Amino acid sequence: MTNSDDDLFSEKSTSSDTQQVQNILELEAKIPDILSSAGKCIEAIQLNNSLEDFRKYSKEFLETVEFISTGLRRQALELEKAEVPVVSLQPKKRYASTPLSNLIFDQSSKLM
Amino acid sequence: MSSDSFQRQLVQRTNTLNSSIDNATLTILSRFQDILDIAINEGKDKYTVAPEVYQIECHTVSMVRAVEQLLDVSRQIKSYWLTNSLSTSFPTVDYSEPDLEKVKRTLTKLQNHLLEVSLIEPEASETTEAPTVSDT
Numbered sequence: 001m002t003n004s005d006d007d008l009f010s011e012k013s014t015s016s017d018t019q020q021v022q023n024i025l026e027l028e029a030k031i032p033d034i035l036s037s038a039g040k041c042i043e044a045i046q047l048n049n050s051l052e053d054f055r056k057y058s059k060e061f062l063e064t065v066e067f068i069s070t071g072l073r074r075q076a077l078e079l080e081k082a083e084v085p086v087v088s089l090q091p092k093k094r095y096a097s098t099p100l101s102n103l104i105f106d107q108s109s110k111l112m
Numbered sequence: 113m114s115s116d117s118f119q120r121q122l123v124q125r126t127n128t129l130n131s132s133i134d135n136a137t138l139t140i141l142s143r144f145q146d147i148l149d150i151a152i153n154e155g156k157d158k159y160t161v162a163p164e165v166y167q168i169e170c171h172t173v174s175m176v177r178a179v180e181q182l183l184d185v186s187r188q189i190k191s192y193w194l195t196n197s198l199s200t201s202f203p204t205v206d207y208s209e210p211d212l213e214k215v216k217r218t219l220t221k222l223q224n225h226l227l228e229v230s231l232i233e234p235e236a237s238e239t240t241e242a243p244t245v246s247d248t
Contacts, residue, residue, distance in 0.1 A: 020193045028186045034179055038144055047153045061144070067139045068182060075189045076129040079122075084196045086121045108212060 020078060027071045030064060037061040132185050139178040143171040 035061045044053035150164045207222050 017193045017196055021190055024190045024193070026185055028183065028190075030185065031179060031182050034140060034182075036177065038147075038175065041144075042151055043145060046153070063138060065137060069133055072133045072185055072189070073130055073181065073194075075186075076126050076133070079129075079189065079192055080126045082196075083118075083122065083192065084192050086125050086192075111210060111212075 003045055016082075020075070023071075025074070026045055027068055033064050034061065034068065037064055126234070127204045129185060129189070130180060136178040136181040136185070139181075140175055147171045147175075 037057055040057040041054055041061055055098050076096055147168055150167060153161055158162075209218075
C-alpha cells in the first residue's frame, strides 16, 4: 500500500472528517429553530401584545441566525483549509454496455 | 490538475458557499422585519388587514425557502467531507495496449469497480506427456 493510500485511510483523517460532519449535523439540527423562534416573536406581538416576550424571543431569533450563519461560514473555510477536493458526489458506476467478448473482438480486429 | 487551478477552485467554492449563506441570512432578516411591520392589527379595518394577511403569507414562504437554502448548504458541506474519506480512483483503459489479456483484465476491473468482486484467473494447464517405453 502506498503512502497516499495510508493517508487516505488513516484514522486521523477519518476522525477529523467525522468530527466535522458531527459539527455540521449540530448546525443542521438548529436551522429549523429559526422559524420557531420567529413564530414566537410574531405571536408575542399579535396575540399576547407583550413587549417583554417579544424582546426575549427576538433576541433568541437573532442569536440563532447568527450562530448558524457564522457556523456555516466557518465550515466553508475549514473545507478550504483542509483542501477537500471539489467533488460533491461520488461518480456513478459505469457498466459496460456491450459484452466483454465483443470489446475484445473489436480490439483484436483493430490490432490486425 | 495544476496547484493554482486547484486553489482557484477551492476559493471559488468557498465564495459560492458564503454567498449562498449571506443571501439566505439577509432574506430571513428582511422578511422577518417586513412581517413585524404589518403584524399589529389595532386601528385597522378589514379592507386593510385582508391584503396584509397575504403579504404575511408571502413573506413567510420566503423565509421558509431561505431556511431550506441553509439546509441545502449544510448538506453540500456534509457531502464534501463524506466524499473526502472515500477513494475516487478509477481504472483507466488504454486501448493502445497490444496485450489482449491485459486489456481484458482492465475491462473486468472497470466493470466490477467497487463491487468487491475477486478476480479468479484460470490456472495454466500443464500438459504432461506420458513416458514412452522403448523396446529393447
